[in-house]
Structures are given as C-alpha cells and as structure tokens.
Amino acid sequence: MYKVLLLSICISVLIQGTSQQQYQHRRQLSQSSSTSIPTSSYQVYLSDVYFNGQKVEGLSASSFKDLGYGYAKDITDVFFMGKQIKGASASSFKVLPGGWYSQDIMDVYYWGEKIEGASRSSFKVLNGHYARDIMDVFYAGKKVRGASASSFQALGDDYAKDIMDVFYAGTEVQGASASSFQVLGDGYAKDIMDVFYAGNKVQGASASSFQVLGNGYAKDLLDTYYMGKKA
Structure with a gap:
C-alpha cells in the first residue's frame, strides 16, 4: 500500500x-522581442566571415551584409545562423517585423526554413509566432x-x-x-x-x-x- x-x-x-x-x-x-531571438554574431576577418567563431562557408566577405536576427547575405546567397538558406533570393530577401519570419520574392521562411504553401504576396506577421496569408494561419511556421x-x-x-x-x-x-x-x-x-x-x-x-x-x-x-x- x-x-x-x-x-x-x-x-x-x-x-x-x-x-x-x-x-x-x-x-x-x-516572446517576439530581440532579446529572445538569436542576435547576429557575424564577424569579418580578412577575407572570411564567421558566425559565433565558426567560418561561414560560401559567404563572401566583400559583399557581406548583416540583416540582424541571425540572418546575413552576400550578393548571391542568404544565410541563417551561419547556414545557407537553399533557394533564397539574396536580392529580394528581407527579415519581417519581429525577426521570426522572413521572405523573398517567391517564398516565406520561419527561422531559415521555407514554409511550404505560404503565399508570399498576402503573408502578414500578426503577433509573436502567429502569422497568416489569404488562406491559412501559421504558428511558428506551421499551419x-x-x-x-x-x-x-x-x-x-x-x-x-x-x-x-x-x-x-x-x-x-x-x-x-x-x-x-x-x-x-x-x-x-x-x-x-x-x-x-x-x-x-x-x-x-x-x-x-x-x-x-x-x-x-x-x-x-x-x-x-x-x-x-x-x-
């Protein structure tokens, strides 16, 4: 017993x-404040770019731009926390308000991951991790x-x-x-x-x-x- x-x-x-x-x-x-989102820790040293002390392969130091919230880009590619976002368009890429979501001319991303099925043209960040497009609602990048x-x-x-x-x-x-x-x-x-x-x-x-x-x-x-x- x-x-x-x-x-x-x-x-x-x-x-x-x-x-x-x-x-x-x-x-x-x-929490959508910058204190709860990874802040960029990119550093340029000589001809290379580093993220948190690790060399970022494929990121050009000469055209490097720090976008904040862990994002960066050069003239051809986009990176999140030191890793390349495959298929992202560098010329049109931007980080959306709050830092959780981002988009380029074709797609929407959450923390560097493409959101399948999201409409880029109608996508809107709401509050924190919530967002929506004309058809669907998303939380943390998931429908x-x-x-x-x-x-x-x-x-x-x-x-x-x-x-x-x-x-x-x-x-x-x-x-x-x-x-x-x-x-x-x-x-x-x-x-x-x-x-x-x-x-x-x-x-x-x-x-x-x-x-x-x-x-x-x-x-x-x-x-x-x-x-x-x-x-």
Whole structure:
C-alpha cells in the first residue's frame, strides 16, 4: 500500500513538472522581442566571415551584409545562423517585423526554413509566432489546423482566436468561447464560464472573480492558484 501511494505521488509530481516546463518553453517561444531571438554574431576577418567563431562557408566577405536576427547575405546567397538558406533570393530577401519570419520574392521562411504553401504576396506577421496569408494561419511556421484566416486575431501571450474557436500556441483550446474570451496575462485567460492556463482549463476556478496576481499566482473568491493549479 505504501509503495502504491509513493508511486502515485511521484507520477503526480512528474506530470505537474512537465506541464510547467512546457508552459515556460511556450512563453519563451512566444516572446517576439530581440532579446529572445538569436542576435547576429557575424564577424569579418580578412577575407572570411564567421558566425559565433565558426567560418561561414560560401559567404563572401566583400559583399557581406548583416540583416540582424541571425540572418546575413552576400550578393548571391542568404544565410541563417551561419547556414545557407537553399533557394533564397539574396536580392529580394528581407527579415519581417519581429525577426521570426522572413521572405523573398517567391517564398516565406520561419527561422531559415521555407514554409511550404505560404503565399508570399498576402503573408502578414500578426503577433509573436502567429502569422497568416489569404488562406491559412501559421504558428511558428506551421499551419494552424482549422483556423479561419479572414477572422483570425492574435491576442498575445500565445493566445489567439477566430470567429469560432480559441487557440493557444497554435492548438485549439477545447471548450473556450471565442466571443467572450480574453487574455489576463501571465499565461491565464478566461471566457464567460471558465478560466484557462497555458491553454488548459483551470478546474474549479471562478471566471467572474478570477484575478491574476503575477509570477504565476492568481486567485478567485475562494482559492489561490499557482501556474494553473490550486496552491
């Protein structure tokens, strides 16, 4: 009996820890400031260009241009964090606001990787890792399944919604009401009925009296919560 109880406690701690790690990872991913994006560390020495101390093969020092956010180009090629982006057009390449996305005359890229199916002409960065074109919505360069591009709104803190559904980090938040949904901050959000943390429903929380306190803490009329769990 003691062994079963001990095993149950260990599993519970492991699950809670994994959930917290996932949220922290998503928070870091969602921040679009330059401090959370790799800053360029290109250096020209004699006739070569280096990135973080490693020689960048194929990058011409004479026509080298640092584009910021880890991107660079010469007269013919484009590079991200010292690696050539195959097929990218140097003459038309530009980094889009926020630094996560970029494009040339034909294609759209996320962190140096081409986004298959994205429309360059209608592509627009929204907030953090969210973007859309005339047909699709993207999060971190991947299509958001089921999202309506025409009505899609990025709300901040990795949350977003369209006319029907709510999304967190590109995944639908089950049971959330788009019409009444609002972001509270620090990973918390709510609709008219429920409270959510990192896209998951906070069990037992009162939406009408819920308040975010900061540093992962929140409260309602009866209980206090830490990272979406009763404290």
